[in-house]
Amino acid sequence: MEDKVNAYVTEDMENALKTAEDIDRRRSSGEQLGELAGIPVGIKDNISTKGLRTSCSSKMLENYVPPFNAFVVEKLKQAGVVITGKLNMDEFAMGSSTETSYFGVTRNPYDLDRIPGGSSGGSAAAVAAGEAVAAIGSDTGGSIRQPASYCGVVGLKPTYGAVSRFGLVAFASSLDQIGPITRTVEDAAMLQSAICGHDKMDATSVITEAKDYKAALTAGVKGVRIGIPKEYFGDGIDDNVKTAVMQAVKLLEQNGAVVKEISLPSTDYALSSYYIISSAEASSNLARYDGVKYGYRSENYDGLIDMYEKTRSEGFGDEVKRRIMLGTFVLSSGFYDAYYKKAKLLQRRISAEFSENFRDIDVIATPTVPSAAFKIGENFGDPVKMYATDICTVTINIAGLPAISVPCGYSVEGLPIGLQLIGDKFMEQKLLDTAYTYEKLVGGFRSPKL
Amino acid sequence: MNNGYEAVIGLETHAELSTDSKIYCDCKNAFGLEVNSQVCPICMGMPGTLPTLNEKVVDYAIMMGHALNCRINRVSKQDRKNYFYPDLPKAYQISQDDTPLCADGYVDIMVNGVERKIGVTRIHIEEDAGKLLHSDKFDGCSLVDLNRCGVPLIEIVSEPDLRSPEEAKVYLETLKSILQYLDICDCKMQEGSIRCDVNVSVHKIGEPFGTRTEMKNVNSFSAAVRGIEYEINRQISVLEAGGTISQETRRWDDVKGESVLMRSKEDAHDYRYFPEPDLRTIVVEQERIDDLKKRIPELPNRKILRYVKDWGVAQKDATFIAENIELAELFDSCMAKGRFSARAYTTWILGDLVKHLNETGKTVSQTKINADNLTDLVESIEKNVISNAGGKKVFAVLLNEDKKVSDLIEQLGLAQVSDTSELEKIADSVLAENEKSVNDYKNGKTNALGYLVGQCMKASKGKANPQMMKEIVLSKLG
Numbered sequence: 001m002e003d004k005v006n007a008y009v010t011e012d013m014e015n016a017l018k019t020a021e022d023i024d025r026r027r028s029s030g031e032q033l034g035e036l037a038g039i040p041v042g043i044k045d046n047i048s049t050k051g052l053r054t055s056c057s058s059k060m061l062e063n064y065v066p067p068f069n070a071f072v073v074e075k076l077k078q079a080g081v082v083i084t085g086k087l088n089m090d091e092f093a094m095g096s097s098t099e100t101s102y103f104g105v106t107r108n109p110y111d112l113d114r115i116p117g118g119s120s121g122g123s124a125a126a127v128a129a130g131e132a133v134a135a136i137g138s139d140t141g142g143s144i145r146q147p148a149s150y151c152g153v154v155g156l157k158p159t160y161g162a163v164s165r166f167g168l169v170a171f172a173s174s175l176d177q178i179g180p181i182t183r184t185v186e187d188a189a190m191l192q193s194a195i196c197g198h199d200k201m202d203a204t205s206v207i208t209e210a211k212d213y214k215a216a217l218t219a220g221v222k223g224v225r226i227g228i229p230k231e232y233f234g235d236g237i238d239d240n241v242k243t244a245v246m247q248a249v250k251l252l253e254q255n256g257a258v259v260k261e262i263s264l265p266s267t268d269y270a271l272s273s274y275y276i277i278s279s280a281e282a283s284s285n286l287a288r289y290d291g292v293k294y295g296y297r298s299e300n301y302d303g304l305i306d307m308y309e310k311t312r313s314e315g316f317g318d319e320v321k322r323r324i325m326l327g328t329f330v331l332s333s334g335f336y337d338a339y340y341k342k343a344k345l346l347q348r349r350i351s352a353e354f355s356e357n358f359r360d361i362d363v364i365a366t367p368t369v370p371s372a373a374f375k376i377g378e379n380f381g382d383p384v385k386m387y388a389t390d391i392c393t394v395t396i397n398i399a400g401l402p403a404i405s406v407p408c409g410y411s412v413e414g415l416p417i418g419l420q421l422i423g424d425k426f427m428e429q430k431l432l433d434t435a436y437t438y439e440k441l442v443g444g445f446r447s448p449k450l
Numbered sequence: 451m452n453n454g455y456e457a458v459i460g461l462e463t464h465a466e467l468s469t470d471s472k473i474y475c476d477c478k479n480a481f482g483l484e485v486n487s488q489v490c491p492i493c494m495g496m497p498g499t500l501p502t503l504n505e506k507v508v509d510y511a512i513m514m515g516h517a518l519n520c521r522i523n524r525v526s527k528q529d530r531k532n533y534f535y536p537d538l539p540k541a542y543q544i545s546q547d548d549t550p551l552c553a554d555g556y557v558d559i560m561v562n563g564v565e566r567k568i569g570v571t572r573i574h575i576e577e578d579a580g581k582l583l584h585s586d587k588f589d590g591c592s593l594v595d596l597n598r599c600g601v602p603l604i605e606i607v608s609e610p611d612l613r614s615p616e617e618a619k620v621y622l623e624t625l626k627s628i629l630q631y632l633d634i635c636d637c638k639m640q641e642g643s644i645r646c647d648v649n650v651s652v653h654k655i656g657e658p659f660g661t662r663t664e665m666k667n668v669n670s671f672s673a674a675v676r677g678i679e680y681e682i683n684r685q686i687s688v689l690e691a692g693g694t695i696s697q698e699t700r701r702w703d704d705v706k707g708e709s710v711l712m713r714s715k716e717d718a719h720d721y722r723y724f725p726e727p728d729l730r731t732i733v734v735e736q737e738r739i740d741d742l743k744k745r746i747p748e749l750p751n752r753k754i755l756r757y758v759k760d761w762g763v764a765q766k767d768a769t770f771i772a773e774n775i776e777l778a779e780l781f782d783s784c785m786a787k788g789r790f791s792a793r794a795y796t797t798w799i800l801g802d803l804v805k806h807l808n809e810t811g812k813t814v815s816q817t818k819i820n821a822d823n824l825t826d827l828v829e830s831i832e833k834n835v836i837s838n839a840g841g842k843k844v845f846a847v848l849l850n851e852d853k854k855v856s857d858l859i860e861q862l863g864l865a866q867v868s869d870t871s872e873l874e875k876i877a878d879s880v881l882a883e884n885e886k887s888v889n890d891y892k893n894g895k896t897n898a899l900g901y902l903v904g905q906c907m908k909a910s911k912g913k914a915n916p917q918m919m920k921e922i923v924l925s926k927l928g
Binding site: 048061165169170173201280283288293304308 | 495594
């Protein structure tokens with residue numbers, strides 16, 4: 001299976017088996033274990049695992065082994081999860097297809113000629129192909145939801161601050177958020193309960209009480225007010241997708257939800273704001289990969305500046321370099337006000353628009369991605385076209401909101417389509433409940449025929 | 451200033467704060483330990499790590515803000531200053547750009563007896579970088595020690611209000627003594643606890659300010675003085691030769707005693723400041739600001755002004771006492787008794803006490819001297835109970851023993867004889883035994899008086915009040 005899909009950058013079978021045996025032993029000795037004990041879970045390769053290579057799918061960190069565990073990894077280990085290995089992704093989470101990975105593209109289990117989405121493409125593909133029961137991904141502009149949609153699985157991007165980022169190799173610090181990718185909504189609820197909660201090591205982590213989303217999971221959408229923003233159903237959205245999403249909304253309405261059209265006019269500015277803010281932060285976050293302390297260093301150089309230039313030119317792929325250049329430019333003196341500052345202003349406007357709408361609706365329903373998975377190479381080399389696939393997801397990161405993608409049908413080619421449900425801050429339970437209700441109504445995950 | 455030129459100087463002073471741990475992680479904030487031993491993944495900038503702010507740093511910076519009469523900004527943010535250098539593992543320094551914690555203050559200093567108010571533009575918090583190590587033993591490589599990464603700093607930026615190297619020196623010394631008073635910096639210059647960048651320009655008096663240059667690598671106050679002097683002279687020479695000064699960054703070489711060009715304006719760094727997304731906005735409650743204000747004692751620069759203006763102490767002496775917290779406390783509590791002049795106390799404090807402290811390495815509190823026994827001693831002398839010489843003997847005991855001055859005078863038998871009839875008896879017998887000297891005096895040899903008084907003192911075993919003794923001998927000689 002892995003030969004066909006290429007979901008993993010690093011498999012960790014030895015430790016996985018050891019942990020599994022340990023869990024078995026403890027269970028047979030009568031120890032009470034949590035419901036995640038022994039469950040095989042894969043981790044995206046930008047989340048630090050102590051003693052296990054964390055490459056971010058980059059040549060730059062090809063041999064980097066972290067000396068510490070990310071907060072979420074620590075939590076999962078405490079829950080008895082069996083970590084299967086590290087999952088492929090776009091280099092430093094920059095991309096929408098895993099095509100920018102230094103370790104080769106991951107293939108969509110529903111059609112091996114197609115991309116699995118990205119950047120958490122390895123995570124979504126592994127779950128769809130049964131190479132892990134669940135996976136942990138990260139989402140900066142759609143990197144959990146978009147591959148979940150392409151691979152027919154569930155992906156939850158939690159509220160910014162709900163899950164600690166400590167140990168997540170930063171792409172865009174103010175937008176990055178860790179979340180689960182699973183086959184079912186119930187699994188997502190279970191994993192989210194395990195990884196969420198306050199962490200004093202992350203200053204942006206919000207102080208919240210521990211939650212058990214799975215125990216609270218309730219089917220039924222009676223009276224739930226669902227908003228349909230017209231801006232998310234425009235010309236760029238494939239008819240297959242529109243139809244599938246609207247059918248899903250209809251089904252919820254038939255089961256008691258109240259559906260209402262809304263407007264989010266600032267959506268038009270989201271994509272450009274997103275690429276300015278995320279690239280600006282990335283240009284600073286990725287500056288530490290300079291060949292001095294760890295990671296790749298060029299073999300032949302003449303002096304310090306040459307070492308920096310060669311190391312970074314050789315260690316980063318084209319897409320990462322493109323974002324670093326873009327980010328450096330928008331922060332440059334003389335351009336800061338016109339780009340970065342303006343993008344931050346728009347961010348506030350976008351957030352305010354959502355807040356206003358959430359006064360009289362509970363959930364916003366949109367497509368997760370404008371179309372089903374594209375062919376490998378189809379958009380590669382056309383960054384603008386590639387960036388446009390993020391149109392429905394980036395806005396949610398800009399506003400710091402939670403959103404879930406749940407499978408809602410198939411395109412004419414038989415490729416999965418995702419329904420995105422967006423909630424107000426910290427309304428994960430509402431999203432999970434709505435998605436759970438829908439999943440029950442339509443029957444849930446269907447395995448790809450590999 | 452030379453040829454009608456005036457210098458304009460502004461200083462950017464960095465002080466390392468003496469918190470227990472670093473600014474963004476739990477590593478120990480300590481100097482001089484084994485290379486790369488005080489480090490963790492956070493201060494080494496490893497992938498996936500995040501900073502969390504040490505609130506003590508905010509407290510310390512606010513205290514300095516109060517001390518320098520600044521406005522404390524209740525809301526401020528931290529920003530990233532981006533540049534590549536091997537001693538900066540994240541390739542950005544977390545600092546504060548447009549919203550410093552403290553702003554718009556001033557500090558009063560005294561230069562050659564003249565009071566000067568120096569504006570303080572801002573005080574902000576930031577992290578220190580590591581240190582590069584160079585040696586022939588490293589095989590052509592440079593090594594890096596990251597122990598200093600994340601050591602908390604405050605940067606104090608002055609207005610361009612200083613006009614001479616001397617003023618700059620006093621300003622720096624004033625900052626240093628304030629930092630020591632607040633106990634927020636150990637002020638060890640040789641360990642780089644205080645460092646400064648110097649901005650200098652010159653202009654003809656009456657004309658607009660000239661173009662400034664910035665000088666880095668100034669590692670001591672005396673180096674600052676030398677560097678500023680050099681730069682003023684260099685700029686004047688350039689202008690006098692018909693040249694122009696260009697805005698540039700220079701590097702001070704204290705060994706060679708000269709500054710060299712580091713980078714011109716065209717090569718200036720673009721630091722691409724932007725708000726640090728990993729940290730929250732710093733919001734300081736008014737209550738916390740007020741509480742910190744209560745912790746500020748009267749500062750040495752205020753004390754100097756008070757000692758000089760109110761009590762007539764010489765500036766040099768006032769500075770010496772004010773800059774040592776314990777001496778100042780002792781002096782202030784003596785003066786609070788309102789009984790004797792400042793001079794009666796400063797003689798003892800700056801004389802025998804400081805001498806003892808220097809010899810033994812003790813601090814004032816490690817001696818037994820306090821305002822009560824020092825005042826008793828001063829009183830005994832002022833009232834002629836004991837002589838100055840006797841006073842020194844009493845003081846020597848008071849340094850180490852908890853005794854009453856009156857008891858000591860008795861124990862040591864130091865009480866002066868001031869009883870006139872007693873003194874007259876002594877005078878009579880001495881004059882009778884020294885007829886020759888008496889005659890010499892009467893024949894105009896006035897120095898015979900000294901001899902006779904000396905003999906009287908000797909006869910009293912040194913206990914006679916010398917002034918009274920002299921007067922009695924004089925009257926008897928007619």
